Amino acid sequence: MEKELVDFLIIGSGVAGLRAAIELAPHGNVLVVTKDIPTESSTEYAQGGIAVALSDEDEVGIHFEDTLKAGDGLCREEAVKVLVEEGPERILELISWGAEFDREGTKLDFTLEAAHSRKRILHARGDSTGRELERALLSKVRSFSTVKKYQFAFTIDLIIKDGECHGAYVLRGREVVALFAKATILATGGAGQIFSRTTNPQVATGDGMAIAFRAGAVLEDMEFVQFHPTSLYSPSAPQFLLSEAMRGEGAILRNINREPFMKNYHSMAELAPRDVVSRAIISEMVKTKGNHVYLDMTHLGKDFVKKRFPRIYSTCLQYDVDITEDLIPVSPAAHYMMGGVKTDIYDATTIKGLYAAGEVACTGVHGANRLASNSLLEGLVYGARAGKSALNSPISSEQLAVSHQSLVKTSDQCPMTNDQTRLNGRSMPDHEEIRRALRKLMWERVGIIRCAESLKNAKEKLAEWSFILDKTFLTRREIELKNMLTVARLITEAALLRKGSVGAHYRSDYPQRGEGWERHITWRKEDKGLRHEKDNGI
Numbered sequence: 182m183e184k185e186l187v188d189f190l191i192i193g194s195g196v197a198g199l200r201a202a203i204e205l206a207p208h209g210n211v212l213v214v215t216k217d218i219p220t221e222s223s224t225e226y227a228q229g230g231i232a233v234a235l236s237d238e239d240e241v242g243i244h245f246e247d248t249l250k251a252g253d254g255l256c257r258e259e260a261v262k263v264l265v266e267e268g269p270e271r272i273l274e275l276i277s278w279g280a281e282f283d284r285e286g287t288k289l290d291f292t293l294e295a296a297h298s299r300k301r302i303l304h305a306r307g308d309s310t311g312r313e314l315e316r317a318l319l320s321k322v323r324s325f326s327t328v329k330k331y332q333f334a335f336t337i338d339l340i341i342k343d344g345e346c347h348g349a350y351v352l353r354g355r356e357v358v359a360l361f362a363k364a365t366i367l368a369t370g371g372a373g374q375i376f377s378r379t380t381n382p383q384v385a386t387g388d389g390m391a392i393a394f395r396a397g398a399v400l401e402d403m404e405f406v407q408f409h410p411t412s413l414y415s416p417s418a419p420q421f422l423l424s425e426a427m428r429g430e431g432a433i434l435r436n437i438n439r440e441p442f443m444k445n446y447h448s449m450a451e452l453a454p455r456d457v458v459s460r461a462i463i464s465e466m467v468k469t470k471g472n473h474v475y476l477d478m479t480h481l482g483k484d485f486v487k488k489r490f491p492r493i494y495s496t497c498l499q500y501d502v503d504i505t506e507d508l509i510p511v512s513p514a515a516h517y518m519m520g521g522v523k524t525d526i527y528d529a530t531t532i533k534g535l536y537a538a539g540e541v542a543c544t545g546v547h548g549a550n551r552l553a554s555n556s557l558l559e560g561l562v563y564g565a566r567a568g569k570s571a572l573n574s575p576i577s578s579e580q581l582a583v584s585h586q587s588l589v590k591t592s593d594q595c596p597m598t599n600d601q602t603r604l605n606g607r608s609m610p611d612h613e614e615i616r617r618a619l620r621k622l623m624w625e626r627v628g629i630i631r632c633a634e635s636l637k638n639a640k641e642k643l644a645e646w647s648f649i650l651d652k653t654f655l656t657r658r659e660i661e662l663k664n665m666l667t668v669a670r671l672i673t674e675a676a677l678l679r680k681g682s683v684g685a686h687y688r689s690d691y692p693q694r695g696e697g698w699e700r701h702i703t704w705r706k707e708d709k710g711l712r713h714e715k716d717n718g719i
């Protein structure tokens with residue numbers, strides 16, 4: 182097996198991974214591995230913007246309160262404090278590195294999104310905020326000769342020695358490479374692809390959560406999946422995100438009879454919290470026997486809409502929807518994982534030498550429901566923190582050298598490397614079919630509205646596929662399926678355990694919060710499956 186020794190290994194090249202790389206670059210060799218091209222991440226597709234308390238009418242304390250309110254009682258306050266207090270500095274620094282946010286004259290232009298009590302969302306090129314962040318961060322990363330990138334390098338598993346993380350096994354082409362590092366940062370993003378309807382890109386298959394789980398890390402809050410109310414619903418079109426900022430600018434939701442309905446569900450109407458809007462849409466769809474509702478922007482002025490949402494305008498036009506003239510068919514879709522690999526506010530996971538930042542991590546910053554546009558900010562703030570923490574990794578160069586050496590001396594190799602064990606040389610039967618069935622099952626049974634019956638049904642079906650977890654695979658698609666199944670099981674088990682409705686987790690059989698709702702549900706792997714752990718409060 183090929184092997185390589187670096188100082189710092191970063192898995193993932195979205196906002197959190199790149200920001201961590203910038204922090205580490207002056208201090209050693211940094212390797213960023215990404216399973217596709219570096220720009221193929223959720224960051225690139227983020228439209229609406231990045232929330233930050235920088236406008237004259239705003240205060241950090243108000244951003245803090247709004248975040249806690251959206252989190253519905255389950256945010257870790259110290260994590261939110263870090264986010265809102267360090268946010269402004271991270272944004273100003275990013276602007277100094279060349280990021281260009283939209284302005285009104287010379288002043289930054291802030292917009293409104295659901296559940297924000299102030300206009301605090303910065304945006305770039307109208308609706309391409311994530312793309313602009315990615316551009317600015319990549320260009321900064323390129324200014325350091327110490328940062329190397331491997332693209333199309335898919336992480337199979339972490340290298341764990343005596344319970345510590347010493348790097349990762351990565352698939353490059355057909356070769357497995359062992360990458361040793363004194364600190365490994367997971368910045369792999371989310372898991373939206375485990376649902377058949379999602380705003381997430383193809384790469385979002387929960388890999389970081391699954392590999393951390395296999396390595397013995399604790400995962401937390403997995404039942405909290407955010408569903409975005411509005412993704413394009415057209416059989417011939419991709420499930421393209423239609424930014425919340427559209428409703429922030431005045432777009433109206435109408436059912437298929439063209440009737441507005443949000444005022445019947447919440448006093449904030451279109452700007453109610455996302456979970457409320459998503460459930461209201463489902464309820465209207467059931468009532469009207471429709472499979473979508475409409476988003477209406479036709480009253481907002483053609484020039485304004487085209488200028489404010491150029492990417493959405495041109496994408497929808499490709500699918501024969503002119504958003505300035507037509508009602509846009511929309512339906513909810515899985516969007517963001519609030520749960521993930523449990524970390525403290527310094528991004529340290531429960532495994533020494535392993536850090537996690539961004540959507541893959543669960544710092545507790547989002548609680549049970551993320552406030553719109555807090556995720557890019559989280560990537561910046563906690564990406565920088567992960568970099569700082571990795572500098573103080575407890576793994577010594579000596580320990581790493583021994584580990585690196587011993588890979589040659591012993592047969593202690595990545596279990597995935599033995600081609601003979603790969604289903605006796607055959608490729609897995611029907612794995613694409615299982616992938617499709619899993620995504621459908623999760624959407625229908627573990628989606629926006631859950632109940633004991635739907636969850637038990639999903640649990641049984643997922644158990645039928647558990648043979649996949651014991652297989653050794655050597656292609657990205659197959660290992661992704663294994664990761665998707667791992668994450669799907671964790672979400673389903675957690676959703677079953679939480680007998681109550683909090684934030685984005687809604688149980689029709691327990692619409693109230695339920696007893697003990699304030700706890701966080703955590704998981705760790707054990708020999709014969711999952712171990713549910715009591716929150717140990719790190």
Ligand code: SIN
Binds near residue numbers: 228229423
């Ligand atoms: C959106 O533009 O609606 C997505 C922003 C977010 O999820 O925070």
